[in-house]
Structure formats: structure tokens, C-alpha cells
Amino acid sequence: MSRISRRFSELKERGEKALVPFITGGDPGILATDPLVLEMEEAGADIVEIGIPFSDPLADGRSNQAAYTRALERGVRPRDVLDAVARIRRVSQIPIVLMTYFNPVIRYGIARFADDAAEAGVDGIIATDLTPEEAGAWVREARRARLDTIFLLAPTSTEERIARVCELSTGFVYCVSRVGITGAQARVPEELGELVMKIRSHTDKPVVVGFGISSREQVQQVCAIADGAVVGSALVDFIHSRHRHDDFLPQVRAFVRELKVGTRPAAVGAH
């Protein structure tokens, strides 16, 4: 059983849902990534998602795009993100998912990337611009390296595509909360529940919802229907605006701890 699947079983036993914070690898500095992940684990993060910076992130909104640009300006490479994961692995067993666009993977070499990611201790990969039709070579190499391949579903996905993505995804299924790009939103869309139900009718795999979730209340709303919530842009902005503060890491810890409350039974039940 993979680290990701094991984590979902543990959460199920405790009656909790997964909090999945997203940060950009190398923002605010490549040596900041591992302490940030460890801090978030302390604060209650169940799985972490780390973005590999890319020059043309067309599925991302302003916040993530700006973070990628900052990281790239510092010279952060995919290899640096893998090295950060390897450093985390020496001291932690938290499940780690990398989110990337496909081109850096192609350039790295698909097979080599799968091997190096697995060796560094990565558990799964989400390729934002890779859908099942074009994923053949990637899925074969990822399976060989025992990495989970996580695919996305969106409110526009047809039943046929939902079935296909549910079969091909391992670890969990990533459900995009709304039609659009990443970025904090004022509210969780009402039709989300229907989409999650539709996905559940095709699979028993955990369903994690992302895009636009930024507060404890929203995590709570999502966790009432899904198995976990990704908080990305809001955290990326939080980190960027505070990383020069003396108490930066404690502030991040407090923010993540607050988000984690939204995944616990009392909170979920109360909703």
C-alpha cells in the first residue's frame, strides 16, 4: 500500500478528512521548502503538494504564476525540488505529491524523472496538462517506479471521462472545484456536491477537491462531501507576504493548524 493510501486509511479510522496544503517548490527559496513542509506536518497537514515551477502555467491563476516566476528567477530547477523532497524524507514519512506541467518532465526524461522522483521519496505526481489520452508513456514509467498517478476531473468532465480518470488515477482522484484556473474564491460552488457524488458512483478511491479553497470554513464545506481539500493559492500568498517576518514559520503553523480544524469530525459533523 502506498503512503498516500495508507494515510487515507488512517484518516478514515480517525473519522478525519485530509488537509492537503500546496506550496511552490523554491518559493521563498529552495532551502525554505523542506522546513515549510515539516512545519506544515507538525501543524496537521496530512499530505503535501509541491509545485514544480514552470514558465507558462496556463492552468494557474495570478498567485501561483507569480510564485513560479519568483522561484524561476532564483534559478530553481526540477532537480532542486526533488532534492528538497529527499531532505524531507530523511526525517518524515508525510505523503508528498508533486504538481507539475508536462514539459519539465519531458525535458528531464520521462523514465529518469519517474526514477529520480521515486528515489527522492515522492509518492505521486499530478501533471496539470496531461489527460489520460496522452498519458500512456508517463503512466507506464510511473507504474514501474511505483509512483501514484493522480489525474484531474472538472465540472465539465463527461460521465465517460469520469469513469476513465477514476480507473487510471491511483492514490486519489483530484476534483477541480469549479470551471476555471487556480486561485482563492469567496465561496465553494454549490454544484460541487453533485460532481463529487458523480465521481463516487464510479470509484471507491479517495476524492480530493482543489482550486479556490482558502479558509477553514471552505475546507469544512469541502470535507463534508469529499475526502480531502487542497489549499493552494491562499497559502502561497500567505507565505509570500510573511516570509520576511521573524515569526514566519510559527505563523504558517498557525494558519495550517486552523485549516486542519476544518477536516476534523466535530467540524465536519457540525456542518
Place this chain on the structure above:
Amino acid sequence: MSAQNQQSLLVEPPAEWHFGPFGGRFVPETLVPALDELAQAYESCLADPSFAAELSLYLRDYVGRPTLLYYARKLTEHLGGARIFLKREDLCHTGSHKLNNVMGQLLVARRMGKPRVIAETGAGQHGVATATVCALFGLECVVYMGEEDVRRQALNVFRMELLGAKCIPVTSGSRTLKDAINEAMRDWVTNVRTTHYVIGTCMGPYPYPRMVRDFQSVIGRETREQMLNQCGRLPDYVLACVGGGSNAIGIFHPFLEDEEVRLVGVEAAGSGIETGKHAATLSAGSPGVLHGYYSYILQDENGQVAETHSVSAGLDYPGVGPEHSWLKETGRAEYVAATDLEALDAFRTLAALEGIIPALESAHAVAHAIKLAPTLSPDKIIVVNLSGRGDKDVETVSRLMEKRDEPDQPSLF
């Protein structure tokens, strides 16, 4: 589930998505159903004779087709070699070949019932063409344009606004065409249910490269027929500039089976390929994924897309249509590059000798003809696709000519 079962889930994408290994569809899941819908709508238009009839009426009565195939006698005599013919796409309404594709796509979009249209633009030619047809069809139109290009092509911004379009300057990344495409894609991901994205060149996820090529192929079909009528034979060379590559694929495609016709794409070498400041994707790039398709792109060793440089905003793009990558790989077409200086020289030469001011994009193709013609005998024929007119570039060129006269500036001519 066994490994074998897992593999069986991986259905290979349909053959028509690709040109050899190139092309395909690399997009966020949200867009997939819209691309399927577009591909289906396009297929049913192709199968419907009334669509072809409607399109050819608009091409004749509104775009102004067929465009002329003009024998450039003075240029030919000046160069003293092969005879040079110009395919006058600059005479299309709105001043470039871009309208061929926009007309086709918006007829498809109208049948799909999409009330809102978005586009990206570099030089402004595609933006103007899109705004024009949206005015004609009464569609809402938003055009994304890099801030740098808004500055370089102020006149075209005014044109688009006059036509009722909203022009949004893009301030991310290199602030040119590449970033305008990213921003248009983001808009499309967000408004996909009501919006058609008119991609202006033969790139993007399937079905765009095929659809744009089909709509632009009218250039090559006419050229082939006109050549046979005017000279009784096919040309020896067909030259076209290549940014994304839509005018080039349009004139090349109907000649693909005519193996004796050499097809040459001319990319932007900017300050020179060796300087790193260029946009010569096929000459100096490597395969990768950008903007939803797999093709040659300009990138660094980590797969980050490079910033480009060209005096011509329309060629200032780090990718190229996937069919060109395949034509390069198979050797059916060859790709060369012309520098900013060579293009500016060609711009002035064509104006002075023929009374035709070419777009700076098209001037790259003319620049190669200037190099090639003297090396060939007078019984050879070169066709140059004059993809657009140069009125939009006159200000840029005059600025560069003024600079030339400043003592501290490197000579531009």
C-alpha cells in the same frame, strides 16, 4: 488491478490528433470536453456542403478572394536570377491572411451557438481580423495582447477598439504573444461554456492545428491553380515566413504531394541565432509541450520556455505549429532564418522596387528570396507568400531608421 489491465486503460489518442509524433492535446481536463465539442462541430461542418458554400461566399465577397499572384518583374530583374512571384495575401480585407482562418472558425462558432469570442494577438493582425468578423456577426470579442506588443502596435489596438472589441494588455512573463496565449487559455478555461477561442495560427491542442491549416490552405490551392494558369507549370520554390506558421502551412499544404516543389519556411533570426536573441524555433529549438501541443519549442535545459526576440511582433513566438515540426523531421520542407536586418532590408527593397510595403513578418520570406534568387537560373520560379501588408510596421521601421542616424547606435541597415 494487474499491470496488464492498467495498461489496457491507456487508449492511444486518435491518429488524426498527431502529425507523426507531434501535435496532440496537452490541456487541463476542464478544456477537454470543449475541444471534443469543437472537433465534432468542425467535422459536421466539413460534412455539410452548405458550410463550404457559405464559407466560399464570404471568402469571395468579404475577404476578397482569390488574391492575386503577381509577377515581381523589377525585383526579379534587380536580383538577376529566378523569377519571383508574390502571392498577395496582403490584399485580403484587414491586410493579411489571418482573415481566412477567422472567417472559417467564426462560421463554426456561430453554428455552435457560442456568443462570446476570445483571441490572442501578437502583431495585432489576428486580433484585428477577429474583431472584424465579430463586428460582422454581432459577437462579443475580447483580444489578449502582450503589453510590449500593445506598445509596438498601437494602431492595431485602436482598430480593434473601433471594431467593438475589448483589448486586454497582458503584463505577465515576456509581455508578448506567448503570454497573450497563456492569458487567453486561462480565460477559456474559465468561460469555456459560452466562449469560443479563435486561435490565430496552426498551433494549440487538436483540432486547432488541423482546422487552421484547412482554412489557410485556400492560399496554396489558389497559388497552385494560378501558377498553372499563368506559367503552365508548378513553381520550383515556395517561400513563407514562419512564426506559428499558419500562412506557411496554408501555402505549403496543397503542394505536399508535388515533390518537385521545394517548400521553405523562413523563421526570425532576430539579432542572429548565435546571439540567443531570436525566434527561430525549428532552426534552434527542441521538441516539447507548450500551449497544449507537442512540437519544436525554444526552451532551456530544464524545460522552461525561452523568451524570444524579433523585430516583427508576429514572429516573436517560441513555439511552432506541430505540422511544421513533422515536415522538418520528414524533410518535406526545409526551414531557414532571416535576421532583423535582412528583413528590414527586404522591407525597404520591396517598397522601393515594387511599390509594395510588406508586413515585417512577410519581409522575412522576401529576405530569403533576395538571397536565393541570384543563385538560381532565370528559368526557375520562386513564389513568396506575402502574408500581410506593412502599414502597421511603418512606425516601427521609421523609428529604427532614425536610430541608425544616431552616432552611438549600431547600424540597422
